[in-house]
Amino acid sequence: MRILIRAIVFLWIYSGAYQIASAQQLVLCSNCTQPYEYESAAEIAHGPRRGWESYLVVNPNTSKGMFASAVYVPPGEVPMRLERAIPRTENDPGNWIVVVPKSRKPSSTHSTMQGNGDFSTSSSGLHHGQQLQLDAIVSMSKEWVFIKPQNNSGYFNSFNDALQNMAAVDSVIRIGHTTTNPAWVNDQINGNLVASLFRALESFFGRGIGGCLLMDNGDVACWQINVLAPGAARLVEGTSKDAEGNEIPASGTLPNGSGTEVNVHPDTPQPGYVSYDWGQYQYRCGHVNGKLSHCEWIAPR
Numbered sequence: 001m002r003i004l005i006r007a008i009v010f011l012w013i014y015s016g017a018y019q020i021a022s023a024q025q026l027v028l029c030s031n032c033t034q035p036y037e038y039e040s041a042a043e044i045a046h047g048p049r050r051g052w053e054s055y056l057v058v059n060p061n062t063s064k065g066m067f068a069s070a071v072y073v074p075p076g077e078v079p080m081r082l083e084r085a086i087p088r089t090e091n092d093p094g095n096w097i098v099v100v101p102k103s104r105k106p107s108s109t110h111s112t113m114q115g116n117g118d119f120s121t122s123s124s125g126l127h128h129g130q131q132l133q134l135d136a137i138v139s140m141s142k143e144w145v146f147i148k149p150q151n152n153s154g155y156f157n158s159f160n161d162a163l164q165n166m167a168a169v170d171s172v173i174r175i176g177h178t179t180t181n182p183a184w185v186n187d188q189i190n191g192n193l194v195a196s197l198f199r200a201l202e203s204f205f206g207r208g209i210g211g212c213l214l215m216d217n218g219d220v221a222c223w224q225i226n227v228l229a230p231g232a233a234r235l236v237e238g239t240s241k242d243a244e245g246n247e248i249p250a251s252g253t254l255p256n257g258s259g260t261e262v263n264v265h266p267d268t269p270q271p272g273y274v275s276y277d278w279g280q281y282q283y284r285c286g287h288v289n290g291k292l293s294h295c296e297w298i299a300p301r
Helices: 002-014 035-046 128-142 159-163 166-180 191-205
Strands: 025-029 051-059 064-073 109-112 115-125 145-147 209-214 220-225 263-266 273-278 281-288 291-298
Touching: 025 035, 025 191, 035 051, 035 064, 035 115, 051 191, 064 128, 128 166, 128 191, 145 166, 159 166, 159 220, 166 209, 166 220
Parallel strands: 025 051, 145 209
Antiparallel strands: 051 064, 064 115, 109 115, 209 220, 263 273, 273 281, 281 291
């Protein structure tokens, strides 16, 4: 039975009816490192759905991915031709997060009350441009940006001014990410998969794409954006602070489930200065007459 299925799959792929790199579904596999594990992840996501489907399987911890095609034939059936599997019915079909048991190997049987169904799976690696785009998208999802915007417009005089100019806030954060990770817009990966990847990584890492902006008067605040829908920036709860480190009240905020914040240290390292913690680094500025000047990054010692 399995030999016959493999023969049909081979002829199907060889005839050009299926292109593995045209994946339509996304799977996140947090522990996949070997090709057989990526294939197993595709099978787990595919489940006992008759027919074939193509997947992009991504390990968000390593930014590595593979394309995998999975075919499932129910017990006792001999397919004369291979149809695409019925789509999954979840609200977000692009958001699958799986962990592959180390003992599992691909092309496993699937046990049912009617007997054992058969999987047949194959995989291929991403080409260079696709890997660059994947690296960029994962990096954006892991690391937010910290920016002191140019303020010729006056939009960033203060936090309250920024709130009145949300299109500018959204644009600055988007440009910051694109400058740091330009390959995310390379169009090497199917656009639907890119959208699914951003949603799935937001679920995996506990936050979406975003950044924190430092205003001319020393206020700081963080927003999450939707890189695929410009203008949708939302303020993150508890992140708006003045140069003294006091929280600035705001409404309509996004819950801060990931603990994003910028710690503010007034009069540090001495009076007339203010320092902002960002990861292992510190952004230090002079603060005179309510305005920042001569800012610089301080590396960890």
